[in-house]
Amino acid sequence: MSPEILHHATVRSIEQVARDTYLICSVDEQVSCNARAGQFLEIKVPHCAEILWRRPFSIHNTQPQKHTFDILFQTIGQGTHRLAHLAPDSELDILGPLGNHFYYEREMREAIVVAGGLGIAPFMLMMRELAQRRIPMQLFYGVGSSDQFCCLPLFEKYATLHLSTIDGSLGHQGLVTDLLSDYLDRNSDNHGKSLFVCGPTPMLHKVKEIAACHTIAAQASVETVMACGFGACVGCAVPMTNPVAGQKEYFLACKDGPVFDMREIVIDD
Amino acid sequence: MSPEILHHATVRSIEQVARDTYLICSVDEQVSCNARAGQFLEIKVPHCAEILWRRPFSIHNTQPQKHTFDILFQTIGQGTHRLAHLAPDSELDILGPLGNHFYYEREMREAIVVAGGLGIAPFMLMMRELAQRRIPMQLFYGVGSSDQFCCLPLFEKYATLHLSTIDGSLGHQGLVTDLLSDYLDRNSDNHGKSLFVCGPTPMLHKVKEIAACHTIAAQASVETVMACGFGACVGCAVPMTNPVAGQKEYFLACKDGPVFDMREIVIDD
Amino acid sequence: MIDLSVQIGPLTLKNPVMTASGTFGYADEFVDFCDLNEIGGIITKTVTPQPRAGNAPRRIVELPYGMLNSIGLPNVGIENFILEKMPFLQTLKTHIFINVAGTDEEGFAYCVCRLEDVAGISGYELNYSCPNVKHGTSFSSDARIAERVTRNVRKVTARPVIVKLTPNVTSIAEIGRACENGGADAVSAINTVVGMSVDIKTRKPRLSTIIGGYSGPAIKPIALAKVFELAQNLSIPVIAIGGIACAGDALEFLVAGATAFQVGTVNFHEPNATMKIKKDLEFYCQKNNIVKLMDIVGSIQL
Amino acid sequence: MIDLSVQIGPLTLKNPVMTASGTFGYADEFVDFCDLNEIGGIITKTVTPQPRAGNAPRRIVELPYGMLNSIGLPNVGIENFILEKMPFLQTLKTHIFINVAGTDEEGFAYCVCRLEDVAGISGYELNYSCPNVKHGTSFSSDARIAERVTRNVRKVTARPVIVKLTPNVTSIAEIGRACENGGADAVSAINTVVGMSVDIKTRKPRLSTIIGGYSGPAIKPIALAKVFELAQNLSIPVIAIGGIACAGDALEFLVAGATAFQVGTVNFHEPNATMKIKKDLEFYCQKNNIVKLMDIVGSIQL
Ligand SMILES: Cc1cc2nc3c(=O)[nH]c(=O)nc-3n(C[C@H](O)[C@H](O)[C@H](O)COP(=O)(O)OP(=O)(O)OC[C@H]3O[C@@H](n4cnc5c(N)ncnc54)[C@H](O)[C@@H]3O)c2cc1C
Ligand SMILES: Cc1cc2nc3c(=O)[nH]c(=O)nc-3n(C[C@H](O)[C@H](O)[C@H](O)COP(=O)(O)OP(=O)(O)OC[C@H]3O[C@@H](n4cnc5c(N)ncnc54)[C@H](O)[C@@H]3O)c2cc1C
Ligand SMILES: Cc1cc2nc3c(=O)[nH]c(=O)nc-3n(C[C@H](O)[C@H](O)[C@H](O)COP(=O)(O)O)c2cc1C
Ligand SMILES: Cc1cc2nc3c(=O)[nH]c(=O)nc-3n(C[C@H](O)[C@H](O)[C@H](O)COP(=O)(O)O)c2cc1C
Numbered sequence A, B: 001m002s003p004e005i006l007h008h009a010t011v012r013s014i015e016q017v018a019r020d021t022y023l024i025c026s027v028d029e030q031v032s033c034n035a036r037a038g039q040f041l042e043i044k045v046p047h048c049a050e051i052l053w054r055r056p057f058s059i060h061n062t063q064p065q066k067h068t069f070d071i072l073f074q075t076i077g078q079g080t081h082r083l084a085h086l087a088p089d090s091e092l093d094i095l096g097p098l099g100n101h102f103y104y105e106r107e108m109r110e111a112i113v114v115a116g117g118l119g120i121a122p123f124m125l126m127m128r129e130l131a132q133r134r135i136p137m138q139l140f141y142g143v144g145s146s147d148q149f150c151c152l153p154l155f156e157k158y159a160t161l162h163l164s165t166i167d168g169s170l171g172h173q174g175l176v177t178d179l180l181s182d183y184l185d186r187n188s189d190n191h192g193k194s195l196f197v198c199g200p201t202p203m204l205h206k207v208k209e210i211a212a213c214h215t216i217a218a219q220a221s222v223e224t225v226m227a228c229g230f231g232a233c234v235g236c237a238v239p240m241t242n243p244v245a246g247q248k249e250y251f252l253a254c255k256d257g258p259v260f261d262m263r264e265i266v267i268d269d
Numbered sequence C, D: 001m002i003d004l005s006v007q008i009g010p011l012t013l014k015n016p017v018m019t020a021s022g023t024f025g026y027a028d029e030f031v032d033f034c035d036l037n038e039i040g041g042i043i044t045k046t047v048t049p050q051p052r053a054g055n056a057p058r059r060i061v062e063l064p065y066g067m068l069n070s071i072g073l074p075n076v077g078i079e080n081f082i083l084e085k086m087p088f089l090q091t092l093k094t095h096i097f098i099n100v101a102g103t104d105e106e107g108f109a110y111c112v113c114r115l116e117d118v119a120g121i122s123g124y125e126l127n128y129s130c131p132n133v134k135h136g137t138s139f140s141s142d143a144r145i146a147e148r149v150t151r152n153v154r155k156v157t158a159r160p161v162i163v164k165l166t167p168n169v170t171s172i173a174e175i176g177r178a179c180e181n182g183g184a185d186a187v188s189a190i191n192t193v194v195g196m197s198v199d200i201k202t203r204k205p206r207l208s209t210i211i212g213g214y215s216g217p218a219i220k221p222i223a224l225a226k227v228f229e230l231a232q233n234l235s236i237p238v239i240a241i242g243g244i245a246c247a248g249d250a251l252e253f254l255v256a257g258a259t260a261f262q263v264g265t266v267n268f269h270e271p272n273a274t275m276k277i278k279k280d281l282e283f284y285c286q287k288n289n290i291v292k293l294m295d296i297v298g299s300i301q302l
């Protein structure tokens, strides 16, 4: 029985950082010191017996010196609304860090990060990791409207920003994948480039196409419904590109992922 | 569709008045002006979708000039705990007044009120009603320990008090029905006396025996589980003393009661 | 103008909102809460040939998102029902369905026979499936008996007959088909799911009859599967029952193939639920540009 | 010293806490959360003669107090199971039961046969009842088939055999008796309840297979009724499954007649639930002066 993975963290602060978007900073040495970018936590929705499943959230950032970590989330349904109403000093019943993490090729010379909406969550920690390795970064970040952008000043420190909004209120009007295509078309030498993406399924689909077309390695952090987060329920199936029919046709998002090489998984459009 | 019986009241104040016991005062003209002693309200437990049934509470008191009414309750389970945590100005989703009320014989010369624990709840309103009719009152009121007594100073204004506690911390040590027996034994003339009782089943059982033995008319406010409170679920059955086998063997606590002539109902011991 | 009307056999209901037997009394209990004429169809509490006192307390148990009941079909019997309950029901301007049950096979046809000359009745619902009375479920767990009883009722009435089915069987579609063959105009499902609760302090079952019927939102997923199965296998309309508490719940059933639905347990704690659901259905249609609610019946994308 | 041990056929379990198949993986997923040797008995995820990939997503749906699943029994097949999963299980100091299923009648005995020479196995659980695979429930909804399959397994093993029953039948006692006649040492019940959920926005069923299995606290009242029915009608031990989330839930089942119980869905969100339940059972016995937990089995006051 290792005490590390299932435990309680203490909420230090909680603040609204964008429309319907909150940042919770919590004290927990274990998560703070060990988490890698792309990993996630399963958090129990407090005071709500009827909500059985924990809720999965990417580890947004860590402050190892302070023993704290952040999650960044959007209020979607009952669970996230309850989390948004937590008071400082409440206990968070957490499970994690879980899952694999983004993998950095030795030969990587430029990281191209593509985020849609709350898909931005895992990339703060990643950028800190990559900054330590002095890898140049491009951040393609699209949201619906400008009040949904999170942490732009911080991201700007790490990466060149390419922003888009559906309503045109900031940056390019339209999809962030348009900006990505343009960028790659302009820079024909793709050697040493790695793509990292997290966001809604249609965006993943598009990025997969773009990556294939430019033959750039791309990793996606994938979201599925999850009952457990640690391989027990086998509910978080992700179809494999090269299935062994009737034997092995699916990965598990929580255990084999959430980060996948995009060539290996089928993304429905 | 009459708007009167299903409606929202506004909580004016809520205070703890005894151990685990709270008094909620709410604004509602309809209840305040029309309620009779013995009637009850069905109150929806707020913010708790999983608790389906409303919770029944006696109308403890009314302040018709102020358009307010009180309920007095003990925290038992989840529902009452949630009610105890209501904030002033919250809305209460209420149904009522429901049920019948205590009936006063024209010839009544003395009211003998017997209350066990929270069984005291309906009797404040009753005492106000009887005080208007200038009926002398005896209150036999038993609890476990002295910190469970409610509103003694007020009751003292209306009635002669006969108190008991199981632990002997105030009044007679033991059951309040001992005091009742003594009192009736001492006063052999039972003409014009009426008994009114509310409390746990073993107490009702004992009072029924005492009343029969002294041939005093006794009315009890009976508690059963209730899914609706208005005659629709037929769940709140109370066995009749004189059943018509296979046809009519039960009263409904919510509609035929909650107040019954004790001779008409079976009280299990 | 949104058309909420639905068709159950030869009858047009002004909307698909009905009340489930035993949860709406004889409707008079709800005059303070509902405009009864706005309800698509009212189904009365089960009436039997002879009066019944019902089961001993305790008859009901609350559970999270549900309840158990073992009421035992107390009712005044068919003769008193006609005298005492029908006059009020006859004043209503909506479809009234009388839910009947027999303690033997003949009891069903007997009740229906007695009601044939009574005015103000749109049809019948046969309660084959009450788990709280002896032999209560045999009528709906044996296809041959179900078909026979239905046929016998069919013989004595031209009014629409709905058969109410229990979920506590291996194949509800098989029983439903038998009722269809027997001449039923529609089936309704589900009655309560057999359930139990134990008080570990006293080590006694909470209900006097040990087991009872589970109802309320907790059984909705079960009801949906049964209604879908019936809709896929029968050609007569299916009326959905089970845990419906809001318009969203009702829509799940309509999409899955139900032509109408009954509101049950929720009436106890939200006695105006039928009104609210009807209004919200209208609102849903408006928002989604649905002119005729009937168009979404069975619109499930498989 | 409180004696929590219970007897399942010839086996003594150190306590009645078991894990439900498909909710505890092959136990290795839980090393971070539980002292596996403290669990009374571990039942592994269903293994079949051939490898299976399982159903297409979406496989799981959350509901209030419950969930739907349609996993489809993905597993590496009996040969790989022996090679890949058994070595870890063999290191554990508790009873290991291998849950097996066949896609045809022979499949059950085939799997058991293959496992007979493998060490570290205390017994088998036969999954007659998975609603998420074709023909999954026929083994447990037809008494003759259930008896025959049990008998065929009985012939090939002397190890204890538990038959796991579905609640989705008219009479679970009838099927249970058939298994008893076929030579089962115990029955376990219930597997999941057939359920469904519809997304009214897309008008699609939420599960890829349309219907799935309902589990979790919401099905506890149903499971209790079934376990009680089995305990009243069979003479072999009944192992309770269904919505058990705390010691209080477990006690309801023990009082109603279960000899042991399995913890299922709750493992997903409280992966140390088995540990907590065991501790709380001990605490309950202490508080209530119960020296031998087995004494409360079937102690229901009727
Ligand atoms: C590995 C992983 C990492 C994640 N990281 C983050 C993160 O860092 N920040 C963040 O805000 N969210 C993240 N999510 C999504 C987050 O888990 C869900 O938003 C959350 O569980 C919703 O809970 P709820 O109770 O508020 O909504 P629910 O009541 O569960 O759902 C409300 C509605 O939203 C839908 N829904 C639920 N989850 C999702 C989803 N993932 N995508 C789209 N629709 C959904 C439901 O089907 C339902 O219709 C992550 C998910 C995964 C699997
Ligand atoms: C007509 C009527 C009038 C009432 N008036 C009052 C009143 O004025 N003040 C007051 O405090 N209470 C009153 N009650 C009782 C009150 O309704 C219950 O205490 C309340 O419903 C408990 O709700 P809960 O959610 O807190 O507990 P639950 O979670 O419903 O119950 C917790 C535990 O207490 C038991 N329990 C529930 N209700 C009762 C009860 N009535 N008696 C004994 N055990 C019970 C349950 O079986 C369960 O084991 C009245 C009841 C009736 C029928
Ligand atoms: C208290 C109660 C009494 C019931 N009485 C009857 C009845 O008399 N006849 C009948 O056919 N069904 C009866 N039912 C079953 C309901 O009509 C309905 O089929 C069931 O409750 C499922 O729907 P729900 O989940 O919406 O309540 C009763 C249900 C409850 C809860
Ligand atoms: C995700 C999931 C997967 C399951 N897989 C299996 C399985 O492989 N074999 C089996 O016999 N039962 C399986 N079951 C059924 C459980 O073992 C158990 O019988 C059921 O879930 C009821 O118990 P619960 O309410 O405690 O979960 C599964 C249940 C769930 C929720």
Ligand code: FES
Residues within 6 Å of the ligand: A225, A226, A227, A228, A229, A230, A231, A232, A233, A234, A235, A236, A252, A253, A254, A255
């Ligand atoms: S979420 Fe349970 S196995 Fe992945």
Ligand code: FES
Residues within 6 Å of the ligand: B225, B226, B227, B228, B229, B230, B231, B232, B233, B234, B235, B236, B252, B253, B254, B255
């Ligand atoms: S509480 Fe429903 S009839 Fe009395």
